[in-house]
Amino acid sequence: MEFSVASGKDVNHFDHYLYESFRSQPTSWVMNNYIVDRENECMAPAPEHYDLKRYLLKNANNQVVSGISLNFNWQNKFQIESMGYNPPNKFKSLEVLNFYIRKLPGRNPIKTFRPVMSLLDTQLSSGNFARVFATCIPRLFNFYLYFGWKAVTKIELDSNKVLYVIQYSGLSSGALDKEAV
Numbered sequence: 001m002e003f004s005v006a007s008g009k010d011v012n013h014f015d016h017y018l019y020e021s022f023r024s025q026p027t028s029w030v031m032n033n034y035i036v037d038r039e040n041e042c043m044a045p046a047p048e049h050y051d052l053k054r055y056l057l058k059n060a061n062n063q064v065v066s067g068i069s070l071n072f073n074w075q076n077k078f079q080i081e082s083m084g085y086n087p088p089n090k091f092k093s094l095e096v097l098n099f100y101i102r103k104l105p106g107r108n109p110i111k112t113f114r115p116v117m118s119l120l121d122t123q124l125s126s127g128n129f130a131r132v133f134a135t136c137i138p139r140l141f142n143f144y145l146y147f148g149w150k151a152v153t154k155i156e157l158d159s160n161k162v163l164y165v166i167q168y169s170g171l172s173s174g175a176l177d178k179e180a181v
Contacts, residue, residue, distance in 0.1 A: 001112075003055035003068065003119045014054040014067045015042035021100035029083060029157050030098065045069070045097050050076065052097065057115055065102055066112050068119070071095040080133055084155045085165045087133060094123055096134035109143070117147055117171075124170045135163040 006014045019042045022030050036043040045052060051073035057066040071078065074090040079097050087093065101112050120132050133152070136144050141151070141164050152165040 001057055001059065001065070002115050003057050006054040006056045006067070010056055011054055012042065013064055014056055014069070015044045016040075017064055017067055017102055018069075018098060018100060019043040020102070028161070029163075033082065045079065050079075050095075050097065055119060057112065063104070065104060065107070066100060066116070068099045068116055069097045070123070071097050078133065080135060080155075080165055083135065083157060083163065085153060087152075092128065092130040094120075094129040094132045096120075096132060099134070113143075113147060117168075120168060121171050124168075130169065132168040134166050134168070136166055138162060138164065141166075 004010075019036070022028055022043065023041070025031060031043070034043045034045050050071040052069055052071060054067065054069045056064050057068075059065050072094060074093045074095075078087065078090065078093075078095050080087065080095065099116065101107060101109055123129050124132065134144075134149070135155075136149075144164075144166050145151075147168075148171065149166040149168045152167050155163050155165060157163065
């Protein structure tokens with residue numbers, strides 16, 4: 001499985017599954033800062049802030065398993081800056097705006113995350129980017145560390161929730177090896 005750029009109806013699928021992933025967290029930063037359409041059950045980051053690409057991972061039955069959106073524009077404000085963290089060096093940085101894994105029978109987060117890391121490694125090896133920034137909730141922090149991400153800082157949001165700002169600079173873990181798990 002590998003990610004493909006979402007276009008046409010796939011963008012609608014991405015936005016719907018993103019909403020599906022966050023609707024049970026009505027006070028989350030994402031639900032309060034994204035464009036949310038509750039009637040149509042979809043949401044998206046404000047497009048004027050980002051050079052946004054959405055990617056979908058589908059299984060053999062063409063069913064969406066996971067999605068990730070990336071911000072390619074380090075010259076504009078990053079999402080993490082809106083959350084309160086200003087990276088010291090954004091030059092040649094890429095930002096993960098959001099990532100989700102759908103709650104499907106038989107899902108395997110580690111197998112699903114390997115294509116995410118391959119996608120990010122491809123972007124980093126292109127020479128256009130030197131690092132990737134993202135945020136994660138404390139419950140998933142060790143999961144990201146397993147895949148070679150490094151902690152940058154913790155930020156406390158207005159809702160008294162804590163997020164980690166994490167950074168990835170390229171393949172540095174055996175976790176992508178298919179035999180590792």
